[in-house]
Amino acid sequence: METTDIIIKIVLVVIIFAISLVIAMYSTYAERKVAAFFQDRVGPNRAGPWGILQPLADGGKMFLKEEIIPSSASGILFIVGPSLAILTACIGSAVIPWGQKLTIGSTVIDLQVTDINVGILYIFGVVSLGVYGIMIGGWASNNKYSLLGAIRAASQNISYEISMGLSIIALLLVTGSLSLREIAEQQHGFWADGWFTWNVFKQPLGFLIFIVCAFAETNRTPFDLPECETELVGGYHTEYSSMKLGFYLFAEYINMFISSAVMATLYFGGYNFPFMDMINSPNLVTILGVVFLFGKIFMFIFFFMWIRWTIPRFRYDQLMNLGWKGLIPLAIANIVITGVVITFLN
Amino acid sequence: MESLSNKKKVLEVKPLNFMERIYLPAILKGxxxxxxHFFRKPVTVRYPEQKREFSENFRGMHSLKRDEEGRERCTACGLCALSCPAEAITMTAAERQKGEEHLYREEKYAAVYEINMLRCIFCGLCEEACPKEAIYLDGDIVPSDMLRKDFIYGKDKLVEAPLNQ
Incomplete structure (x- = not known):
């Protein structure tokens, strides 16, 4: 690898890191605004025009709050929890292809940090690590509510990871590749060979299962049992204050952003958009592709929020019933059907 | 047993049918x-800049009225204080001196007139009790303050501004 390549990669990492943090920051603002609109209110509108500086005010407040570590808490693990949560949330973005290649002069910039051939498995690994942050934090707090929240988070993530994985298997039967770049390339354009190229039209059931599991994995309503305020005070972050609490809340929004990006890449064509072949300049296609990808991501983030302000929380037994008796058999059936259809089409 | 009101309705809790169990139709409906609602106009009144209109019979801060010549109407008869259910009103009467005819309408006037706004319940009984049409609750909302003593409003705050002549 040449020096310029390394520099380009480092710059790309920094940019993606900054973008995911800024998007997470403004997701908190968007969440409050969207919630307000859904409830016929106007939302935060005091800090700056339309309250646009609200996230900065929130962040400043978080930093200035008193740092409280309960005397009965386990010192190191109490700090490891939120750090792990935000770390795993941030590193998931490494394998997502943000766009096609950008050519400046003679240098070709690949808008993806790394194109490993097991991209999906990498994301799965990172997502399953994410629950450790919650579990360690909840357990180290030495508080029964935190512990209950942590246990719920762990069992919920384990249950839904299975059906998520199974829904991905059906997708892999279609794509034949684990590399996210290749999956995105296969969905080139919008229409080819008499059918849509985007995977959502080839795997509608798989997408449905995947999105439900994504809600569960990111601990969003209707599956926000780990932090459900009405039963568990604050769930796993009951004992947390100051920026450690901020990290947990932030990690949730980064997770939301990353899972939106993954869903857009796997099922909604990633950076591909209709009529992209009619534009001659490849750089323009790349830039428009990035814009379209972010449009899709924002659409998914909005959908996350839309669901949150529509559906009440599931009861714990309903959650488990849905996961084990509903989604897993459905995902297996989806695999079988996909396999049969592919065999007959060939 | 038949219920007395006849309004009792026995609800049958049926097990969910298939469409209800897959949740999706209900979720889509929701x-x-x-x-x-997302596209509906917000109902918020942005308070300090925007104010909700008061109704016609809104009762706000009291004002002690003047007559058409700018003289204070109040004669310190004490009927308002007597009628006040919250005992918020106190006053001290004084006799009008020679040369003060342009200030006070009758021979007797209120030298001190105080209303404790923390006690006042804005019922409007003082308004009804007043034989001289001297007190009306036609003002704005009583503003907030830091100290209890600052809520005792004297004549400086209550009497209407003098006529401009």
Whole structure:
């Protein structure tokens, strides 16, 4: 690898890191605004025009709050929890292809940090690590509510990871590749060979299962049992204050952003958009592709929020019933059907 | 047993049928309802800049009225204080001196007139009790303050501004 390549990669990492943090920051603002609109209110509108500086005010407040570590808490693990949560949330973005290649002069910039051939498995690994942050934090707090929240988070993530994985298997039967770049390339354009190229039209059931599991994995309503305020005070972050609490809340929004990006890449064509072949300049296609990808991501983030302000929380037994008796058999059936259809089409 | 009001309704809790168990139709219905609200005009009144209009019979801060010549109407008869259920009103009467005819309408006037705004319940009974039409609750909302003693409003705050002549 040449020096310029390394520099380009480092710059790309920094940019993606900054973008995911800024998007997470403004997701908190968007969440409050969207919630307000859904409830016929106007939302935060005091800090700056339309309250646009609200996230900065929130962040400043978080930093200035008193740092409280309960005397009965386990010192190191109490700090490891939120750090792990935000770390795993941030590193998931490494394998997502943000766009096609950008050519400046003679240098070709690949808008993806790394194109490993097991991209999906990498994301799965990172997502399953994410629950450790919650579990360690909840357990180290030495508080029964935190512990209950942590246990719920762990069992919920384990249950839904299975059906998520199974829904991905059906997708892999279609794509034949684990590399996210290749999956995105296969969905080139919008229409080819008499059918849509985007995977959502080839795997509608798989997408449905995947999105439900994504809600569960990111601990969003209707599956926000780990932090459900009405039963568990604050769930796993009951004992947390100051920026450690901020990290947990932030990690949730980064997770939301990353899972939106993954869903857009796997099922909604990633950076591909209709009529992209009619534009001659490849750089323009790349830039428009990035814009379209972010449009899709924002659409998914909005959908996350839309669901949150529509559906009440599931009861714990309903959650488990849905996961084990509903989604897993459905995902297996989806695999079988996909396999049969592919065999007959060939 | 038949209930007395005859309004009792026995609800049958049936097990969910298939369409209800897959949740999706209900979720879609819910989503369509919330998205309708998303585009609806917000009902918020942005308070300090924007104020909700008061109703016609709104009772706010008291004001002690003057007559058409700019003289204070109040004669310190004490009927308002007597009628006040919250005992918020106190006053001290004084006799009008020679040369003060342009200030006070009758021979007797209130030298001190105080209303404790923390006690006042804005019932409007003082308004009804007043034989001289001297007190009306036609002002704005009583503003907030830091100290209890600052809520005892004297004549400086209550008497209407003098006529401009």
């Amino acid at each position: 989503l369509s309802i919330t998205i309708k």
